[in-house]
Amino acid sequence: MITAIQPASTLSLKEWAVAVKALGEGKQIITVRKGGLYEETREFVLEHDTFYLYPTYEHQKPEMVKPAYHADLEATLEGWSPDQPTVPIRYFAHITDDVELLDEAKLRALNPYHIWTDNFADVRLHWKKKKPLHILFARVYRLHQAIELPIAEEYKGCKSWHHLLQEIPQTDFTPVLTDEEYQAKRAEIMDVLR
Template sequence: MDQKIALKEWAVAVKALAEGKQIMVLRKGGIAEETKDFQLKSPRFFLLPAYEHQRPELLKEAYRDDLQAVLDAWTPGSSTVEIAAYAEAADDIEIHDQATVDLLADYHIWTDTFTEERLKWKRKQPLHLLLLRVYLLDRPVRLPMQEAYTGCKSWVNLEPFAADAVAHPVLSDEEFERRTAEIRAALTR
């Protein structure tokens, strides 16, 4: 990838994306967002696992063990961060109402409480549904942890690293197209 930009997302959500359990994220932007709202800064980006704000009660029961697995593998205060995946945004759909958010319930790991809170926060700003084609790096990249990677913000610029990373899609073309079509169809109900 030319740019070394990363989207910060809950580590448990990155795990779900990397395992093909979901193909979407719901974004409003972080508290420390420069623009005060969410903007898709690049159509291709790495996924930076974030550990702030993850709580089991905000995940559907079936995904709570995934959160525990992520937390068990994490070392608080680690001097490095691992990048294991990148994504291409297939779509950025703005959502403005609860009824539309409710149509997505079968396609993500979060509880209704989480999605309702996400929609209500910064009420005047839309909730962004990003449909993501995710790729796993054959060899994850370890980068020194930097202060710039912390805090409540959506995007971070990663320090330069070797650009020869080889990656493979998590889902086949057919499966990805089927799932995106299913989500888009759900939104038109």
Template sequence: MNPLRHALKEWAVAIRAMERGLTALAVRKGGIREKAFAVERERFLLFPSYEHQNPEQLKPGFHGILEETRGGRDDGPVRFTSFAEVHRAYEISDEETLQALDPYHVWTREYAESRLKWRPKKPLTILVLRNYLLPEPVEIPYSESYGGCKSWIPLERGIPVEGARPAIGDAEFERLTAPALRVLETAKAAPVG
């Protein structure tokens, strides 16, 4: 398996929840510097972000995981613990579908709805991700190019992922994602890659 050189910036708490098999969904609209969100790659590292994590925007059941991420810094060394493969990607624009997905992601209903309403002419992208744990965490120095409100981070060097293993088994992943995939079966597929 080739080293990965691209990463998706995501709340550290959401990454840990994916690594533990508690969710497989990422809800994306793009960063302030981006005109829209596009799924650039099928496989990418998960780049932990700490700056915007807010307990009021997170369901109470994930507050314990949030506490575990306290002290992380966006301008310090970057520690990678997993990568993701896009299992499916969809675009939604209606509150009804988003509300039906509420049980399957980490964010509060209000925060998810605020993401849908931000830049209302652009759809919200729902990523169904299969998470893979690296054999050991890999830490790299922080670079100024990694900063800012953007989704995709091209890394200065590739991160080896050889020996990574699925965070959860195939049957458990199917059980975890099946209810959300039923909600999304009529949604528009988002282009990947």
């Protein structure tokens, strides 16, 4: 059994809103990272194993998401505009595993386990070619009450991580998947990566 503790800090990982939706609905348990364009180290570093999920909307592209998830992408954009004053924080994640990957065949084998097209996955793998792609296994928890945060200038730009400028009230939360469901999905994906 995995015991969850709400994040101890305001650290959040920026991710496409459609990916946050997929993680938050248990449609996938992995996310892939290589770092934002403006990371201090120019590569992805897992700063902490538990953090909030900060949905981003600006760079979502339908051609990078499998057609089966286009309706989910459209749902994230309903009512959204570039001058949106707030962003909802609905989830936090606990990373159970961080697997580094350079093997394109194994990346292809992960296709059934995420929402992205092969092209999206290839772009992430081949960017900074000598650096590994991080396959993060995320046990996701839903806050019982979403928190609407004002969008600050500090949240903008191509960085993976940022600290939220206000505290998130400690609130009740529920795992998106049961322990058994999560462990079964994790084991299946780990078999692909061996």
